[in-house]
Amino acid sequence: MxxxxxxxxxxxxxxxxHLLVDPPVRAAGSRGQRxxxxxxxxxxxxxxxxxxxxxxxxxxxxxxxxxxxxxxRYQVETSSEWILCLDASSSMCGGDGAKWRLxxxxxTALAYAFLDMGHRVGMLIFSDAVVAACPLGRGVAHYPRLLxxxxxxxxxxxxxxxxxGSCIDRLAGRPCAFVLGDFLTADQMRRDLAALQxxxxxxxxxxxxxxxxxxxxxxxxxxxxxxxxxxxxxxxxDASLERAxxxxxxxxxxxxxxxxxxxxxxxxxxxxxxxxxxxxxAHLRATHRP
Amino acid sequence: xxxxxxxxxxxxxxxGPLLWWLHRARGHGRSVAVASxxxxxxxxxxxxxxxxxxxxxxxxxxxVASVVLLTLALAGLTLYRPARELxxxxxxxxxxxxxxxxxxxxxxxxxxxxxxxxxxxxxxxxLRSLAEPGLRYEANQLAPLVRSREARVPASGAISTQAxxxxxxxxxxxxxxxxxxxxxxxxxxxxGTETENVGVVGLAVRTRLSDSARLDGTVTIFNAGRxxxxxxLVLHLGREPVLRxxxxxxxxxxxxxxxxxxxxxxxxxxxxAHLSPSDxxxxxxxxxxxxxALQRRRIRIGGGCPEAVRSAVAVEADLELAASAGTADIxxxxxxxxxxxxxxxxxxxxxxxxxGRRDSRDAVTDAAWSAAASxxxxxxxxxxxxxxxxxxxxxxxxxxxxxxSGAGTLAWRPAxxxxxxxxxxxxxxxxxxxxxxxxxxxGELLELAIGEPLIARVAASDRDPRTITIAPNAAASLGASSxxxxxxxxxxxxxxxxxxxxxxxxxxxxxxxxDLAVSVRSTTRLARAERGA
Numbered sequence: 068m069x070x071x072x073x074x075x076x077x078x079x080x081x082x083x084x085h086l087l088v089d090p091p092v093r094a095a096g097s098r099g100q101r102x103x104x105x106x107x108x109x110x111x112x113x114x115x116x117x118x119x120x121x122x123x124x125x126x127x128x129x130x131x132x133x134x135x136x137x138x139x140r141y142q143v144e145t146s147s148e149w150i151l152c153l154d155a156s157s158s159m160c161g162g163d164g165a166k167w168r169l170x171x172x173x174x175t176a177l178a179y180a181f182l183d184m185g186h187r188v189g190m191l192i193f194s195d196a197v198v199a200a201c202p203l204g205r206g207v208a209h210y211p212r213l214l215x216x217x218x219x220x221x222x223x224x225x226x227x228x229x230x231x232g233s234c235i236d237r238l239a240g241r242p243c244a245f246v247l248g249d250f251l252t253a254d255q256m257r258r259d260l261a262a263l264q265x266x267x268x269x270x271x272x273x274x275x276x277x278x279x280x281x282x283x284x285x286x287x288x289x290x291x292x293x294x295x296x297x298x299x300x301x302x303x304x305d306a307s308l309e310r311a312x313x314x315x316x317x318x319x320x321x322x323x324x325x326x327x328x329x330x331x332x333x334x335x336x337x338x339x340x341x342x343x344x345x346x347x348x349a350h351l352r353a354t355h356r357p
Numbered sequence: 358x359x360x361x362x363x364x365x366x367x368x369x370x371x372x373g374p375l376l377w378w379l380h381r382a383r384g385h386g387r388s389v390a391v392a393s394x395x396x397x398x399x400x401x402x403x404x405x406x407x408x409x410x411x412x413x414x415x416x417x418x419x420x421v422a423s424v425v426l427l428t429l430a431l432a433g434l435t436l437y438r439p440a441r442e443l444x445x446x447x448x449x450x451x452x453x454x455x456x457x458x459x460x461x462x463x464x465x466x467x468x469x470x471x472x473x474x475x476x477x478x479x480x481x482x483x484l485r486s487l488a489e490p491g492l493r494y495e496a497n498q499l500a501p502l503v504r505s506r507e508a509r510v511p512a513s514g515a516i517s518t519q520a521x522x523x524x525x526x527x528x529x530x531x532x533x534x535x536x537x538x539x540x541x542x543x544x545x546x547x548x549g550t551e552t553e554n555v556g557v558v559g560l561a562v563r564t565r566l567s568d569s570a571r572l573d574g575t576v577t578i579f580n581a582g583r584x585x586x587x588x589x590l591v592l593h594l595g596r597e598p599v600l601r602x603x604x605x606x607x608x609x610x611x612x613x614x615x616x617x618x619x620x621x622x623x624x625x626x627x628x629x630a631h632l633s634p635s636d637x638x639x640x641x642x643x644x645x646x647x648x649x650a651l652q653r654r655r656i657r658i659g660g661g662c663p664e665a666v667r668s669a670v671a672v673e674a675d676l677e678l679a680a681s682a683g684t685a686d687i688x689x690x691x692x693x694x695x696x697x698x699x700x701x702x703x704x705x706x707x708x709x710x711x712x713g714r715r716d717s718r719d720a721v722t723d724a725a726w727s728a729a730a731s732x733x734x735x736x737x738x739x740x741x742x743x744x745x746x747x748x749x750x751x752x753x754x755x756x757x758x759x760x761x762s763g764a765g766t767l768a769w770r771p772a773x774x775x776x777x778x779x780x781x782x783x784x785x786x787x788x789x790x791x792x793x794x795x796x797x798x799x800g801e802l803l804e805l806a807i808g809e810p811l812i813a814r815v816a817a818s819d820r821d822p823r824t825i826t827i828a829p830n831a832a833a834s835l836g837a838s839s840x841x842x843x844x845x846x847x848x849x850x851x852x853x854x855x856x857x858x859x860x861x862x863x864x865x866x867x868x869x870x871x872d873l874a875v876s877v878r879s880t881t882r883l884a885r886a887e888r889g890a
Binding site: 160224249252253280281282283284285291292293294295296298299300312315319 | 387388389390391392393394395396397398399415878879880881882883
């Protein structure tokens with residue numbers, strides 16, 4: 068994997084810092100505050116008790132003073148853990164390897180941006196199982212380790228299936244996860260996404276699609292071989308079949324987008340021919356909640 | 358209308374099914390790796406259970422189309438657009454009168470022509486005679502007349518380049534066949550199969566110089582067929598047969614027979630030659646010669662003419678004195694002493710006008726005949742000539758001089774009387790009349806008036822041997838052997854059609870390049886797909 072220009076990475080990190088951090092909470096008539104309520108140690112503010120709040124957060128002194136139950140809220144920790152999950156199945160070899168190149172470039176840029184923001188970043192490269200992993204780390208020194216993990220693995224051209232569920236066991240705590248892949252699988256991928264979301268504080272999905280996935284180099288009677296499963300289908304290939312394949316690809320993306328919207332998972336899709344910077348910025352803008 | 362120059366090339370179209378079959382087999386065994394088979398759920402699968410269904414590579418259409426186009430180009434496909442104007446040249450020469458099984462060749466040709474003519478009312482059809490330039494026929498004419506003249510190739514200016522040209526002929530006229538093969542004719546309608554014909558091609562008589570009461574003659578017979586022929590020749594003078602002879606002629610032989618006749622009387626009928634038995638072209642089995650052409654000319658000599666003139670006329674074998682002016686063929690008129698002609702010369706008769714006044718004469722010194730007369734004057738005759746002088750003896754300015762001397766014009770032809778010769782030579786001078794060449798001088802002047810020679814006169818009637826040739830020439834025979842109903846396509850079509858080979862080759866080249874491009878692209882994409890990331 069080629070290294071990305073440092074200047075572009077820094078530029079992207081600044082953009083990502085603005086788009087990844089939630090906007091500050093501003094109380095009416097008060098000065099703006101940075102941060103947001105969540106799990107943390109530093110006091111944030113008080114509010115009246117609502118069902119579901121933990122009882123241990125009730126501030127009894129304030130409750131007695133106000134005559135109603137009041138809970139203490141804490142400011143969420145500014146740094147978190149991000150796990151970058153890269154699909155390294157054989158289908159990522161399609162499109163002359165453009166999908167894998169874009170995925171690894173995006174992972175590199177995200178890793179740089181998250182590290183620049185002070186997050187701890189880890190990486191899981193998966194196919195049937197996790198084939199390469201880089202544990203969580205922080206700081207400038209961790210970035211080369213992430214790059215080495217990326218560089219040491221190349222997707223197998225045949226026989227490597229895509230199973231996102233293999234990453235679930237590697238997620239300790241409640242990290243944030245960013246999944247990059249082509250999602251050219253059936254319902255299994257959605258089930259894995261649901262399971263992954265349950266184990267993550269935040270989950271983002273970037274689908275990398277290639278028009279070459281629905282294009283066949285020859286026409287006539289051919290035997291189609293699935294790169295991942297090895298399944299073979301004999302059939303007649305012509306222009307109408309390619310049109311149908313493109314339609315099936317679009318339908319698959321539509322289904323995945325619908326699933327993510329329903330699950331509250333930020334999702335975007337980009338073409339494999341796109342450059343990593345525009346692909347990521349478009350994703351962050353599309354998934355940013357002002 | 359589309360024609361094919363080399364139909365054997367069309368056998369190449371059989372390669373089409375072979376290519377299709379080869380492409381059916383070629384589809385098996387090629388596998389393509391795809392990112393996900395889920396995207397190709399709609400791929401038409403082969404039949405389940407039985408043997409794998411043969412599937413054809415779609416490229417077979419391009420390749421078969423290329424082969425078909427190249428084959429058609431090699432076959433020489435030519436497109437003929439229906440012409441708006443059609444000119445049919447009709448060979449109506451004598452051979453077209455040959456009797457065939459269905460009538461004359463010309464009638465059969467017109468019947469075949471009516472079947473072959475396009476029924477498009479927008480097409481203007483014109484039938485032109487080749488024997489009589491300018492003559493037009495109607496397409497529905499049932500029995501057109503055969504001309505006695507041989508058909509000739511029309512002048513190039515008469516052939517329209519905008520109209521389609523057809524030719525109706527029997528193939529006997531080699532010139533027409535050459536013309537048709539030259540490419541000007543789009544279609545030839547050829548009729549006739551008969552080849553044997555014998556005809557009389559010549560009949561001629563002349564007065565025997567040693568005996569003016571007898572005539573010597575010849576008759577010429579020509580066998581224009583391809584086999585030996587036997588004929589009986591009968592020669593009639595009026596109703597009297599004067600010659601009977603059996604002839605045996607080999608193919609292509611011309612036989613010349615001589616005969617002698619007594620000079621027929623003045624009112625005798627024609628001299629005729631007959632051949633029997635008759636053949637396919639009976640018109641040439643008979644040839645007649647007008648007997649009047651064999652008679653002596655009757656000459657009327659005016660009363661005032663010198664006796665020497667009468668004596669000179671008497672020595673001419675083909676001249677005899679007429680009893681009256683009404684029966685004369687030639688007249689000699691001499692000046693009277695009062696300046697009037699002794700007998701008025703009829704305007705229609707050839708007349709020699711001789712000066713008769715002898716009171717004033719000049720000697721002739723250097724006389725010379727004009728180009729219109731033969732030089733019969735010798736040096737011995739010139740010194741004896743005397744030229745009359747005086748008023749009315751000089752030729753008018755517009756007269757054609759025939760004999761000149763230092764004294765001026767001696768003999769001339771008036772501009773308003775082309776069959777009259779006038780002279781101011783004193784033909785009655787004794788010195789001149791005593792000369793042995795004197796009859797030659799008189800005869801020369803009479804020949805100038807008549808316009809033809811007096812001695813060695815030949816009466817002849819003949820016909821061109823080519824007009825009795827009815828057998829088609831060799832090239833035409835080859836074409837006729839493949840005839841179906843007498844309507845034949847031309848051996849070589851005219852170049853007016855548009856050859857389709859260039860556009861066919863161009864389209865085939867585009868298809869081949871297209872196929873090459875698709876093959877290269879497929880190979881590249883396949884290799885790239887196999888190479889993967």
